[in-house]
Amino acid sequence: MSALSKDDFVARLRQEGEKRYHDHHPFHVRMHAGELSRTQIQAWVLNRYYYQTRIPIKDAIILSKSDDPAFRRSWMQRIVDHDGKAEGEGGLAQWQRLAAGVGLDVEEVKSLSRVLPGVRFACDAYVQLVRERPLVEAVASSLTEFFSPDIMTRRIAAWETHYPWVDGATLAYFRGRVTRARDDSRQAIDYVLAHATGREQQERCIEALITKCHILWALLDAVSKEFPA
Amino acid sequence: MSALSKDDFVARLRQEGEKRYHDHHPFHVRMHAGELSRTQIQAWVLNRYYYQTRIPIKDAIILSKSDDPAFRRSWMQRIVDHDGKAEGEGGLAQWQRLAAGVGLDVEEVKSLSRVLPGVRFACDAYVQLVRERPLVEAVASSLTEFFSPDIMTRRIAAWETHYPWVDGATLAYFRGRVTRARDDSRQAIDYVLAHATGREQQERCIEALITKCHILWALLDAVSKEFPA
Numbered sequence: 086m087s088a089l090s091k092d093d094f095v096a097r098l099r100q101e102g103e104k105r106y107h108d109h110h111p112f113h114v115r116m117h118a119g120e121l122s123r124t125q126i127q128a129w130v131l132n133r134y135y136y137q138t139r140i141p142i143k144d145a146i147i148l149s150k151s152d153d154p155a156f157r158r159s160w161m162q163r164i165v166d167h168d169g170k171a172e173g174e175g176g177l178a179q180w181q182r183l184a185a186g187v188g189l190d191v192e193e194v195k196s197l198s199r200v201l202p203g204v205r206f207a208c209d210a211y212v213q214l215v216r217e218r219p220l221v222e223a224v225a226s227s228l229t230e231f232f233s234p235d236i237m238t239r240r241i242a243a244w245e246t247h248y249p250w251v252d253g254a255t256l257a258y259f260r261g262r263v264t265r266a267r268d269d270s271r272q273a274i275d276y277v278l279a280h281a282t283g284r285e286q287q288e289r290c291i292e293a294l295i296t297k298c299h300i301l302w303a304l305l306d307a308v309s310k311e312f313p314a
Numbered sequence: 315m316s317a318l319s320k321d322d323f324v325a326r327l328r329q330e331g332e333k334r335y336h337d338h339h340p341f342h343v344r345m346h347a348g349e350l351s352r353t354q355i356q357a358w359v360l361n362r363y364y365y366q367t368r369i370p371i372k373d374a375i376i377l378s379k380s381d382d383p384a385f386r387r388s389w390m391q392r393i394v395d396h397d398g399k400a401e402g403e404g405g406l407a408q409w410q411r412l413a414a415g416v417g418l419d420v421e422e423v424k425s426l427s428r429v430l431p432g433v434r435f436a437c438d439a440y441v442q443l444v445r446e447r448p449l450v451e452a453v454a455s456s457l458t459e460f461f462s463p464d465i466m467t468r469r470i471a472a473w474e475t476h477y478p479w480v481d482g483a484t485l486a487y488f489r490g491r492v493t494r495a496r497d498d499s500r501q502a503i504d505y506v507l508a509h510a511t512g513r514e515q516q517e518r519c520i521e522a523l524i525t526k527c528h529i530l531w532a533l534l535d536a537v538s539k540e541f542p543a
Contacts, residue, residue, distance in 0.1 A: 145377035149377075154404065157374070161397075164390065177383055
């Protein structure tokens, strides 16, 4: 098999990712259509928080796989984005405010004690994928960020329309992700295009992105099974 | 076995580390006594650079082992210290200037192509230790920083006295480490004291620090065997 051109490789990544992205999941479709109950919204926020806590961990693993200070300097920004520069800042703190905004007990959310087993397994599988695979495949798995700015924009509108009981100020995490995910996905795709040059490596990158889509999907499966309509 | 008091635990760590610290290694003693040749100094700088390149990698692994954004924020500073905030800044870039200052070809140093196998094995063992052990033991292994401000101060004086052919401006790495290592070791010991509370865990932390001392020692063994007086 000969290597894909850069354009074809990007097109394949976008196509395979787009059709499996979790915005097509029935639970997610109902979320944006305003059909979820308060309990379901709360369950999603509480369980998705576990995913959020795994992000800086998987990004630190990605850092540890690089020999290049320039790459590390740039990728480190992702950890800063989630952890913040000080207590109360950053994506994790914003998600905790979102948890409060949907009426959850923040300390309980932070304790992770009510996270569903299936959600844990899926998120841990993401960390494990990043740990086990070569750097370029680990980076490729983050390319769901391609689709994330769009979903965030739609989510803010949907939540403001359909769930007026949620404190709108606590949607800051989603707002911040619109531009951040755009920057992040540009950095990740540049890296993948530069370093996955053979066809076999390109296919493994596509496969890593598909697995990442399955992980996000499995998270919603677990939540929707436990909290059906 | 009952747990050591904090004071006794710190005393044991200091004692076990101090007596095995690599400033007692014959090669190191001769370095500070001004008895090394230009070739030996160059060999040390070139080989020790491999150790330097492993530091941000092991620190990223330590980051990935923590669930605590506050710990990560604080530990991340170590990676910034080595990688810098921009191209040409940070400890690795300073070490490259030191390499130039002792008359080495910087590109060759950066390529790592002349690093001795024994040096590689020792430094890789450090990364592996941090990868395999629990967070508190990985942190404890960094406590050689207890002894590092002192050795740096003595090194600057020794080099300025005995190796006047080395460009003094390129000793910046050693100068910067005096205060940084002091801050870093305080952070690390605070963490270890807070988290290694049972005796067994305390002993494992001491053992991790001893192994780290063996690693620094083995690095000098390899260099001094290949470049005898």
